[in-house]
Amino acid sequence: MNVTIKDVAKAAGVSKSTVSRIFSNSGNYSDETKRKVLEAAERLNYRKNTIATAMKTKETKNLGLIIYKKHKPILSHPFYAPIVEAIVDSSKERGYSIIIATDQDIENSAAESLLEKRVDGIIFTSFVHEAIIKKCKEMGLPLVLLNCSIDLDVSFVKADNYMGAYEAVVYFIKKKYREIGFLCGPLQDQSYYERYRGYLAALNDYNIPVRENFMRFGESTISEGTRLMSNMLESGDVPRAIFASCDMIAIGAIKAIKKAGLKIPDDVAVIGFEDIEHNVLIEPALSTVFVDKMKMGQMAVEVLLDQIGAKSKSRRENILPTKLILRESC
Numbered sequence: 001m002n003v004t005i006k007d008v009a010k011a012a013g014v015s016k017s018t019v020s021r022i023f024s025n026s027g028n029y030s031d032e033t034k035r036k037v038l039e040a041a042e043r044l045n046y047r048k049n050t051i052a053t054a055m056k057t058k059e060t061k062n063l064g065l066i067i068y069k070k071h072k073p074i075l076s077h078p079f080y081a082p083i084v085e086a087i088v089d090s091s092k093e094r095g096y097s098i099i100i101a102t103d104q105d106i107e108n109s110a111a112e113s114l115l116e117k118r119v120d121g122i123i124f125t126s127f128v129h130e131a132i133i134k135k136c137k138e139m140g141l142p143l144v145l146l147n148c149s150i151d152l153d154v155s156f157v158k159a160d161n162y163m164g165a166y167e168a169v170v171y172f173i174k175k176k177y178r179e180i181g182f183l184c185g186p187l188q189d190q191s192y193y194e195r196y197r198g199y200l201a202a203l204n205d206y207n208i209p210v211r212e213n214f215m216r217f218g219e220s221t222i223s224e225g226t227r228l229m230s231n232m233l234e235s236g237d238v239p240r241a242i243f244a245s246c247d248m249i250a251i252g253a254i255k256a257i258k259k260a261g262l263k264i265p266d267d268v269a270v271i272g273f274e275d276i277e278h279n280v281l282i283e284p285a286l287s288t289v290f291v292d293k294m295k296m297g298q299m300a301v302e303v304l305l306d307q308i309g310a311k312s313k314s315r316r317e318n319i320l321p322t323k324l325i326l327r328e329s330c
Helices: 005-012 016-023 031-043 046-057 080-093 109-116 130-138 161-174 190-205 222-235 247-259 293-308
Strands: 062-068 097-103 121-125 143-146 156-159 180-184 215-217 241-244 269-271 288-290 317-320 323-325
Touching (some): 005 016, 005 031, 016 031, 031 046, 062 080, 080 293, 143 293, 156 161, 156 293, 161 180, 161 241, 180 247, 222 247, 247 269
Parallel strands (some): 062 097, 062 121, 156 317, 241 269
Antiparallel strands (some): 288 323
């Protein structure tokens, strides 16, 4: 049974009109009365019902954007910054504002914060717990996942991570490389897992044995890329080519290879993934798999607004093609 304003008023010992004024932050009432009403609403679980009703009946012209905490600082992250910029610009062009939150504790706090501020829909990036998705779906809140997908009938926009990785490794193979190493971010990140699968598939299709000693896994940072590559170099078992699951790791690997006195690409060739701006600033310039970050952001907004405007209720699977960009590192 749904809790009503009348139920809250009765529990708090005030009139329905007083409860309405407090919920709408209008009119006159004492702090003590407000406390009683809010406590009654909390006990009756009325707040969530109010938000759900507001979401269904009134547009706020606000869109929420939740970014996984490991992608901080958001506005300077080499991969997510241009995506966020595209989301903000595309939303503004359509008359919407963006409320950005970071999921600090991987609980429901970030989602709760956005819901309390009233948004018409939410874009989730990279990693998100199913509990948050289920909660938003129960409320009828339009959702789009960006750079990830989940088996919960939710629309998503992401790059073709599997094929991008596959084509990069096949390029190495066709250049007569047989010893191809892989430096990868955490496999809990779906995009990295898909790139890992692409790497394995390419080796398998060309009958090249998968060697565990040619693989290293860690965080997706430059310093971690340096550490992983240094560890491989110190082992004495060094592949002739390195495919990295992201450019940050690849850049770190290049630093380690150069520090070891090896030449790129003569001794070790390197290909990254994502095509961040840093790639043309390092020496040698990094070959990589291009991901259209601006398009990802724009499409996420487009898909979300289609849901808000009821143009599309069915799940939309948007997988953007990638492209191998050859520079100096391979």
